[in-house]
Amino acid sequence: MKPFVQLDGLVCAMDRANVDTDAIIPKQFLKSIKRSGFGPNLFDEWRYLDQGEPSMDNSTRPLNPDFELNLPRNQGAQILLARDNFGCGSSREHAPWAIEDFGFRALIAPSFADIFFNNCFKNGLLPIVQPAAVVDQLFNEAKAEGYRLNIDLQAQTITTPAGQVFSFEVTEHRKHCLLNGLDEIGLTLAHRDEIAAFEAKRQAQQPWLFAK
Amino acid sequence: MAIPDMAQILSAKTLYDKLWHSHVVREEADGTCLIYIDRHLVHEVTSPQAFEGLKLAKRQPWRKSSVVATADHNTPTNEWEKGIQDPISRLQVETLDANIKEFGALAYFPFKDQRQGIVHVVGPENGATLPGMTVVCGDSHTSTHGAFAALAHGIGTSEVEHVLATQTLVAKKSKAMLVRVDGKLGTGVTAKDVALAIIGKIGTAGGTGYAIEFGGEAIRSLSMEGRMTLCNMAIEGGARAGMVAVDDKTIEYLKGRPFSPSAEQWDAAVASWRELVSDEGAVFDAVVELRAEDIEPQVTWGTSPEQVLGVSGKVPNPANEADPVKRGSYERALQYMGLSADTPLTEIAIDKVFIGSCTNSRIEDLRAAASVIKGKKKADSVKLVLIVPGSGLVKAQAEAEGLDQIFIEAGFEWREPGCSMCLAMNADRLAPGERCASTSNRNFEGRQGQGGRTHLVSPEMAAAAAIAGHFVDVRHFN
Numbered sequence: 096m097k098p099f100v101q102l103d104g105l106v107c108a109m110d111r112a113n114v115d116t117d118a119i120i121p122k123q124f125l126k127s128i129k130r131s132g133f134g135p136n137l138f139d140e141w142r143y144l145d146q147g148e149p150s151m152d153n154s155t156r157p158l159n160p161d162f163e164l165n166l167p168r169n170q171g172a173q174i175l176l177a178r179d180n181f182g183c184g185s186s187r188e189h190a191p192w193a194i195e196d197f198g199f200r201a202l203i204a205p206s207f208a209d210i211f212f213n214n215c216f217k218n219g220l221l222p223i224v225q226p227a228a229v230v231d232q233l234f235n236e237a238k239a240e241g242y243r244l245n246i247d248l249q250a251q252t253i254t255t256p257a258g259q260v261f262s263f264e265v266t267e268h269r270k271h272c273l274l275n276g277l278d279e280i281g282l283t284l285a286h287r288d289e290i291a292a293f294e295a296k297r298q299a300q301q302p303w304l305f306a307k
Numbered sequence: 308m309a310i311p312d313m314a315q316i317l318s319a320k321t322l323y324d325k326l327w328h329s330h331v332v333r334e335e336a337d338g339t340c341l342i343y344i345d346r347h348l349v350h351e352v353t354s355p356q357a358f359e360g361l362k363l364a365k366r367q368p369w370r371k372s373s374v375v376a377t378a379d380h381n382t383p384t385n386e387w388e389k390g391i392q393d394p395i396s397r398l399q400v401e402t403l404d405a406n407i408k409e410f411g412a413l414a415y416f417p418f419k420d421q422r423q424g425i426v427h428v429v430g431p432e433n434g435a436t437l438p439g440m441t442v443v444c445g446d447s448h449t450s451t452h453g454a455f456a457a458l459a460h461g462i463g464t465s466e467v468e469h470v471l472a473t474q475t476l477v478a479k480k481s482k483a484m485l486v487r488v489d490g491k492l493g494t495g496v497t498a499k500d501v502a503l504a505i506i507g508k509i510g511t512a513g514g515t516g517y518a519i520e521f522g523g524e525a526i527r528s529l530s531m532e533g534r535m536t537l538c539n540m541a542i543e544g545g546a547r548a549g550m551v552a553v554d555d556k557t558i559e560y561l562k563g564r565p566f567s568p569s570a571e572q573w574d575a576a577v578a579s580w581r582e583l584v585s586d587e588g589a590v591f592d593a594v595v596e597l598r599a600e601d602i603e604p605q606v607t608w609g610t611s612p613e614q615v616l617g618v619s620g621k622v623p624n625p626a627n628e629a630d631p632v633k634r635g636s637y638e639r640a641l642q643y644m645g646l647s648a649d650t651p652l653t654e655i656a657i658d659k660v661f662i663g664s665c666t667n668s669r670i671e672d673l674r675a676a677a678s679v680i681k682g683k684k685k686a687d688s689v690k691l692v693l694i695v696p697g698s699g700l701v702k703a704q705a706e707a708e709g710l711d712q713i714f715i716e717a718g719f720e721w722r723e724p725g726c727s728m729c730l731a732m733n734a735d736r737l738a739p740g741e742r743c744a745s746t747s748n749r750n751f752e753g754r755q756g757q758g759g760r761t762h763l764v765s766p767e768m769a770a771a772a773a774i775a776g777h778f779v780d781v782r783h784f785n
Contacts, residue, residue: 111636111639112632112633112636113511113512115611115749117730117749117753117754122731122754126352126396127395128356128359128398130464140757146757179512180511180545184751185446185447186445186463187353188356188463188465191463208512208545209546209547210460213462213463217463217466266337266338268339280469280472283472284473286333289333290343290474293332293343294343294474297343303569304439305372306372307413
């Protein structure tokens with residue numbers, strides 16, 4: 096996993112609530128057995144004017160000129176500013192894969208859906224929750240072209256171009272994994288004896304849970 | 308009810324507390340826990356990258372007998388003799404075949420197997436979901452299994468790999484919410500309507516950060532199938548997990564199923580399951596109450612499950628919404644759905660009907676739909692009515708009861724099991740602009756096909772709409 100330490104990035108504002116993972120990456124692209132290459136189909140139904148299919152050459156498809164990701168000012172954006180309940184619906188990890196593959200590294204919203212929020216951390220993406228009033232302010236400020244934010248994971252801060260600083264919460268465990276780009280499975284397997292002991296006890300007490 | 312004293316309150320645990328604490332392997336200082344996973348359900352869409360990850364790291368599954376797998380999302384629902392026509396879908400299903408062959412499982416129900424079906428139908432009907440278990444799957448509707456007083460929720464593909472490799476998940480405890488529905492549900496009002504009414508009340512983010520326990524007289528009165536429908540849609544209310552306490556119905560349902568406890572283990576198992584209720588006086592972080600009598604048959608009008616009303620309602624007028632973000636989403640929803648403000652829901656005409664999905668494809672759902680339409684014909688204006696049973700076993704049961712003939716005589720299509728038009732990964736989908744009465748769980752833009760317009764309803768309401776050609780109040784339909 097790519098570590099996340101600090102980011103000074105262009106902000107793309109997407110002013111709609113309840114953006115679901117079906118919108119982030121539509122189902123026809125879930126047929127892939129790979130983890131990469133989803134970026135060109137991020138927000139496919141909003142981003143293109145035609146109907147997208149996995150076999151298409153995306154570079155020749157007609158773009159929706161009004162969609163946020165297609166605006167010239169948002170090219171190269173690394174921070175997605177969003178509204179409430181971002182990432183709701185399906186648990187598909189293809190959603191953060193597509194967001195990361197497109198080039199985003201961080202998201203800021205008043206709230207995220209639980210499964211999506213969790214999936215982001217497994218893929219080097221930092222989802223940041225901020226109070227609704229702060230998000231409103233950032234949406235306002237992001238009307239200025241070229242609006243950037245500085246995100247420091249170690250300090251757990253977002254800094255605006257005017258120097259205003261907002262702090263954010265992240266669990267120690269997630270912060271540690273993200274800062275160092277750690278493989279969580281390797282960390283967990285360091286506790287393999289504890290897991291095995293727990294399992295043996297459980298099997299002795301409730302053998303019906305262990306049908307073979 | 309006696310008022311519990313302070314000592315009782317302090318020691319009283321919620322069902323969620325009990326399920327959580329009985330699975331904690333270790334806890335870090337920041338509250339992050341390693342949680343032991345009893346059952347891992349696997350399907351073809353969210354598992355290939357996880358198995359690939361195992362292979363690349365040269366790891367083996369920790370306990371292959373925890374895995375129950377089936378192919379459901381991509382499988383066609385007709386012309387099975389032709390196999391899977393779409394080569395990309397076929398590759399994904401064949402990849403699951405190969406991965407299970409290489410890594411093993413307690414049970415695998417591949418494409419065309421008699422016990423194949425939607426993973427959330429297959430697990431419970433085989434007794435692979437038991438009270439007190441943690442159940443995970445790379446699918447958000449894993450909350451379904453909470454109907455058995457299991458802690459069940461969806462996970463991403465990285466977590467599928469993590470569970471395969473370690474039999475655990477890294478997680479923090481959620482808050483606990485009680486949704487209590489007291490009173491008696493009216494005739495024609497189903498578990499689906501209860502689920503939609505709850506989401507209408509709390510919103511699609513109302514349960515974010517919570518595990519929901521459903522309780523109260525109206526919940527107790529639901530069958531296990533109804534409880535599965537309800538828990539299935541907990542995720543649509545934002546809660547990863549929904550659950551219902553154990554009672555006689557839970558235990559009765561599990562008797563004699565293939566992976567239920569053996570005769571020697573049965574009494575001990577039942578004794579432990581009886582503990583899986585919230586203690587009297589247990590404190591929840593949030594409590595939401597509904598009266599069963601207030602719940603009408605529900606119809607969604609927008610592109611989020613919270614955009615829902617009782618069938619006697621009218622499409623809302625965005626101009627009446629004070630909150631600008633909400634007003635914007637209403638306007639956008641009406642435009643996408645091709646609806647005008649203030650239209651009575653019963654005047655909305657439909658093009659297609661879908662009865663199926665992990666929400667509403669069990670035998671009870673098919674019986675209910677059949678009972679509404681017996682001896683009737685679908686409206687000429689309705690192009691297609693798809694009936695997709697949740698599994699091969701449900702299909703066989705329905706055919707044994709003659710339900711298939713009732714559907715076929717009405718002009719409906721009786722199909723093979725699978726996820727089908729709930730998410731349209733196979734060939735079953737809406738064309739742009741088509742309007743569907745659907746028993747599935749998500750009315751998001753494009754969910755049933757790009758440009759398709761979905762209205763979520765119960766099986767009874769969907770069946771009645773197929774006959775009438777538009778939504779009708781099933782309570783006054785005959």
